[in-house]
Every structure is written in C-alpha cells, then in structure tokens.
Amino acid sequence: MPPEETRILVVDDERQIRCMLKTVLSGNGYDIREAASGHDTLKQTQLLHPDLIILDLGLPDLDGIEVIRRLREWTKVPIIVLTVREHESDKIEALDAGADDYVTKPFHMGELLARIRVALRYAAKSEDEPLFTLGKLKVDLARHQVAIGESEVDLTPTEYEILKFLALHAGRLVTHQDLLRAIRGPQRKDVHYLRVYIAQLRHKIEEDPNRPRYIVTEPGVGYRFGAMD
C-alpha cells in the first residue's frame, strides 16, 4: 500500500475511464483527483501538486503533447501517458516532450499499477543504489560486477554501460536515443548498433534469449529493464 497522501491526477475526457481508474486506484490506496481537459489539468496541477499524472492524449481543448510540454516548463511530476494512440511516432513524441511512461489502451490494470509504482519510486529516489537485483541477475554498480546467481558474467565496456543505464532506470521506458546518448554521446544515432549490443547482452544474461525477461523490447521506442516488478 502506498502512503495515503500519494495523490494521482487522472486526466481523461471519458468519464467512464476516469470512474474505472478512480475505483481501482483508490482501492489500491491512492488519493485520486480528476480532470477532463487540458486547461483543467494545468490548473489542477498548480493547485493540488499531485505526485503523479495519468494523462490521456486526446483531450478536447489541448493536445496531450502540448499539456506535457507546458507542465514540463515548471514541474518534474511523473507523467504516465494513457492513450489509444499506439503508433511509435506518437510514443516517441510524448516521451520526447517529457512523459515518463506510455501505456496504450486497452491496458492491463496490473501493468498500469506497476508503471505507477516505478514512476513514483524513481521520482522519490535520491541517490543511486549501488547494488541492483532482479531475479537471479545482480548488477553491482560500485564494483562494476554483473552476476547471474553465483557466477560472474563477462561484459564488454559498452554492454556494461547499457546494462548499467537500464538498471538505473529499472522498470522505466528507456528510449533508443536515451541509451545511445548514455553510451556514446548524443551524436550517435544508429539504432541498429544498439540492437547488436542488446542481442549480445541478452545472450549473456537472459536464461532464454528467445523470451527475454530482463531486457524487454518496446517496439519502435526502446527498452524496459524488468517489465514487471
């Protein structure tokens, strides 16, 4: 159960969706506020200071992307986009504008709850944890060590950088560009270059590289480390 004061602003012009989300999220212990339009969202965010915003992109007055841009001018509040727009370019546009995560409708409630937890935890985190564990995988950032169970895994520097960046953003959607920036500086733009390393990395750390569990591909957008928590 999250602390009682965790406040989530649910933005959707469909009352049905707002009601359903309110029921489920309240049931999970969150304090839910609602907004039905872009301007309402901007106003309520200023007034209520929510801890997280669940934002629909298809709003009647302002486009959701515009709402994200205006919010990002002054606040770092985590924004999870919840929309029917499923095209890769829409996802990338929203993430570039500053959204933290992207969930398409229809969605699994379990998945949305997991994303909410990840976003809140990431926002609250003050400093990097030196040791990261997911299932059998251990990433020791302090000692630059990666292990599966008891056996250590040998990684190339680039593989390690990728894994480190993913682990630091565990559960979050990491775009190709984020990763490329992190490992090679912003001038590299070749996504297939990244894919080679991800494939190599999977062969070293995944139990079954055909069914990756640690590094999950988000088609056309990027990767997510440890999809569910």
Add this chain to the structure above:
Amino acid sequence: MDNLSLGVRPKMAQRQHMDIVRPYVWTALGIALITATGKLITPFFSPINVAFLYLLPVLLGAVYWGRGVSLFGSFLGVLTFDFFFVPPVFSFTVSDIRDLFTFGVFLLVGIVTGSMATKLRNELEKAKEREKRLEALYSVSRQIGAKADLSEMLKTFSKTLSEAIGGRIALLMPAMHNTALREVACYPGSMLFSDKEKAVMDWVLEHGRRAGRGTETLRRASPPIFPVKADNETLAVLVVDIDSDEPGLPPDRQQAVEAFANLAGVAIVRVRLAEEAEQSRWLAESEKVHRALLLSVSHDLRTPLASITGGVTGLLSEEDVYDRKATRELLDSIRQGASRLNRLVRNLLDMARLESGTLRLNREWCDVQDLVGVALRQTEEILQGHKVDVAIPLDLPPVKADFGLLLHVMINLLENAGTHGEENGEISISASLGNGAVFVSVADHNPAIPRDERAHVFDKFYRLQHSGSESGTGLGLSICRAIMEAHGGMIWIDSLSGQGNTFTFALPMEEKPSEWEVEEGENHAA
C-alpha cells in the same frame, strides 16, 4: 511534277530547280546518243527506222518524268532527226514534203504516248498513296484490339495519320461529359489554338459535322476540323493542319482522315466499354467484400461482446449465487472476450491502414530473435498452455523491415496457431537463411488445412469450411500477406496431414550496414 511546293522554302529552291532541269538534260543526252547510234547505222537502215528510235526517250521521259519532258523529247527528237537525217542533211530545211508528214505523225505519237504514260504514272502514284493510307488504317485498326490505354492508343493514331497524310494532327476530347475539350494527342509536337479555333472545335463537337477550311462552315476560322463519332455521338474532334494553298484537303486525304476518325471513334467507345465493365466488376467485387466484412465483423464483434455482457450482467444481477471459483471463471471469460475484441480491432485497423494506400514502411534493421521475443510476450495470454519451441540460429543476419508490421505478422501467425487447434498444442518457431532470403516459420500440430483450401487461406474474410476455431476473423492471414507484399517478401503455407500446418514468410536479404559488425575486442575487466 509536283509544282505546288515550288519555292515554299527558299533553301530548297535551288535543289528543286536542279530536280526540274535534270530530266530535260537526260532526255537531251538520250537524243544525242540515239543520233550518234543512228549515224553509225544509217548505211544499213533507212532513216525512217532511225526515226522510231527517237520515240524511246519520249516514252521513257513520259513514264518517269511526265508530260513536259515527253513533249520536250518529241520536239527535240523531230528537230534532231530533221537536222541529221533528213536530206538535205545538216540543215533544217526539208526537201521532200512527205517528210513533213512523218514529223507530224512522230509528234502526234510522242504527245499521245507521253500524256498516256503520264496519266498511268499519276494513277500509279495515287494507288501507292492509297495503299500507304490503307496500310496505316489497317495498322491503326489492329491497335484498337491490342492497346488498352486510350491515350496511348490515340497518340499512336495521330502519329500514324500524320505520317500517312503529311500534316499535323491533333485530337481533342472532353475529359468528361459536358466539359471543356482537352488535347489528348498531337503529332508532331504540340499545337496552340486560338479562341477562334477553339470555338470551331466546340461547334464541331456540338453538331457532329466538319468545319473549318474547305467546308461550308467557318472556313476562315480554322484548319479543317473533323468530328470523331460513334453511335451518333460526337466523342472528340480531329484537327488536320496541312501546309497547303488549296482551300481544303484533297478528296483522297479527306477520305483517309474520315476513315481514321471513324476508327478513333470505335477505339474510344471500345475503351470506354471496357472501363465501364471493369468498373462494374469492381463494384460487384467490392460489394461482395463489403457483405463479407459486415458478416464477419458483426459476428466477430458480437461474439466476444456477448461473453463480456453475459459475464458482467451475470455477476451484477445475482451477486451471491457464484462462489469464488465461478466468479473467477466468469471474469476470465470476460477478459478473454475483451482481448479477442482487441485483436479484431487491431486487425481491422491494420487492414484499413494497408488498404488506404498511405502506408509508409518504416524500414529498419530488425533482429529476428528480438521480433520473436516481443511477439511471444504479446501472445502470452492466448498461447497459455501451449508449448512453444524456438530455434533461431545465432548467426542469422538482421532483416530490413518495418518492425511494427513484422511484429503483427508474427503475432497473427502465433494467434492462428494458438486458436485453431486443441489446447496445449505444440508450436515451433524457426528461422533460417537461404537463397538470399531470411525465412521464418511458425509450425503447429493442428489439423492440416485441406489442399483445396490452402490457396484461399490468405484471402480476405476466408474462413476454413470445417474450422473448429472460435476466434478467426478471416483477416489475420490476409493482413500478413499484404504486409509481406509491401516488403517485397512472400508468405505461404505447407500442410502435411497428421503433422500440422507450417506458415513461412521470407524476406529478401539486404546488405548489412557495416556498423552491424561492431565488436569490441577486450572484455570489460571487473
């Protein structure tokens, strides 16, 4: 001789001048030769025999060059004969009055044969011209059957007609009924028309009669303009621009143009009929597809909706009747109905996207293993209980494709394998490289699709005749095929009874980018 074109073009004048003089020179030379020969043989023949020889250049001149040359030959012949052979020799005086009679007969023979030969020659030339036009007409009429594209055909028409009658031809047609005339063909080059000429064309189109130069109507306003008619409807107008001083077209050319116009009319009607037939066939086809779509969509939408509505209303109306397990089952069927609806919507959207013609492939290098991984993740629910085997060679090169679309192919194939057979079936995914292509297969152990149905499984809305499946939309495989075709790839099915069905898609291999080879030598030291 064709004197009409004399002096039309100054540059040509000199050459034409030469052309005109040359026959007379040849005739004179011929006569000189005969005179020399005559002189040689006079000891053995009488002069009257020599006189007949002088008919030769007259005849030849008439046949090859016409009346003028033959007359010239006649007179020159008589004079030469008189001078060289008639006593007193080497003088034009005639001593015997009977020789004057011979001259008269000779001249008469020369003139008559000359004019007859000239007539013959003209007839021959006309016949040749006619034959040329007939041949052109024939070749055009053959094209009516052979060419499907109207504008291409009319262009060839104009070219052939222009070459046959020697002039510039333009064909103008209204784009649709009651719209302005538009040039559809012009040969050679193109023509610009004045408002006056356009007005004449409109008149021709409206009245279906000839107008312009050489006709009763608007003769000063434009070159001759012919209507192109079929079934009493004027379909187009034909403009014939001939460089000529005559008021209209010579009758034989006019006939040729009219014959062409008739053929053009037939051609236009024929193409129109073909287009209409195609249109109505397309309409019938699309109506069939529409009906199938409605049938399919209403069935596929209502079935999952029914399971959702049924489950929910059941839970709502009598809350206390169901124990935990029954409630769970109802909720499960609701969830399944919803995800089936979601699949249907995805396929319908895909179909709409693929058929809108606006689809742009976002081609990038795709790792097949990654593709399979994502597809398996997204079909987890529907493949629950199935054993899925994956065999992808480590060194399989990447394919250049739209990852999102390829993912939908993979998902559709997996869903098919998962829903068309028994539960807990086995599915194997494999990939291989060969013949310059990457092959990816999804094999199931479901009942083999009958041979006669295999060809149809990729058709839109096709459902297997005796399918035990509950959730096929008849869309999935047709979407797969459309996506593969958009990629220049292929998809097909192999079925073996008792072993199941294998769907395989192949994507052409493309050259790898050099970056794909990036490797780092040293491993990260701990």
